[in-house]
Amino acid sequence: MMFHVLTIFPGFFTGPFDHGVVARARETGLIKIVIHNLRDWTLDRHKTVDDRPFGGGEGMLLKPEPLFSAVEAIFPERGPSRRTVLLSAQGPVFNQAAARRLAAFEEVLLICGRYEGVDERVAENLVDEELSIGDFVLSGGELGAAVVVDVIARLAPGVLGNEDSAVFESFGDAGHEAGMLDCPQYTRPAEFRGLRVPDVLLSGNHEEIRRWRKQAARLKTARLRPDLLN
Numbered sequence: 001m002m003f004h005v006l007t008i009f010p011g012f013f014t015g016p017f018d019h020g021v022v023a024r025a026r027e028t029g030l031i032k033i034v035i036h037n038l039r040d041w042t043l044d045r046h047k048t049v050d051d052r053p054f055g056g057g058e059g060m061l062l063k064p065e066p067l068f069s070a071v072e073a074i075f076p077e078r079g080p081s082r083r084t085v086l087l088s089a090q091g092p093v094f095n096q097a098a099a100r101r102l103a104a105f106e107e108v109l110l111i112c113g114r115y116e117g118v119d120e121r122v123a124e125n126l127v128d129e130e131l132s133i134g135d136f137v138l139s140g141g142e143l144g145a146a147v148v149v150d151v152i153a154r155l156a157p158g159v160l161g162n163e164d165s166a167v168f169e170s171f172g173d174a175g176h177e178a179g180m181l182d183c184p185q186y187t188r189p190a191e192f193r194g195l196r197v198p199d200v201l202l203s204g205n206h207e208e209i210r211r212w213r214k215q216a217a218r219l220k221t222a223r224l225r226p227d228l229l230n
Helices: 008-014 022-025 064-073 096-102 120-125 140-151 208-223
Strands: 001-009 032-037 082-087 108-114 128-133
Touching: 001 008, 001 082, 001 140, 008 140, 022 140, 032 082, 064 108, 064 120, 082 140, 096 140, 108 140, 128 140
Parallel strands: 001 032, 001 108, 082 108, 082 128
Antiparallel strands: none
């Protein structure tokens, strides 16, 4: 799978993509990430990418010309295997279901918004969809793009090693855990400062453990994220 990230701060991604699961997936060729500098598609000597909004108002907007030129150069042909996404505070909130949907594409282009946003003609006529990583406002879409790449990369075949890791976890899509948080997890020692691991997890009875995990996942979801049970 290939990710394209269009940004005015290409150096931002040196850190997020050079560690952990994403870095290993890149090194083994399971995913590819190409960072594109939006200023490469400007025509003036100042490499201007923004301007004031018509009608007045605070802040600046990313101009349509460099964005259209960049996307049309990166994806000279649009098709069912390619998806263009604008990271925007106005978009629907990105979640695990959206990640699974985007993971089905061969190439995903993420446009990092900046300033007060982008010219609306970009959202209406250039991109396939808008996405937000939460109901809050960031300084730009770079952090959002890093999150989206990380979440989707984990779903690519072979990235996690154990394919069940992406299924039996919070917001997984396996059976009774679909849409719920992961069950509580414990490791050694079995007792720490008087706090014991639930006895059922030490019993070796896999059917009892399965039932306990199902119930514990539901209880944890009800306590921390009751909205998911509705």
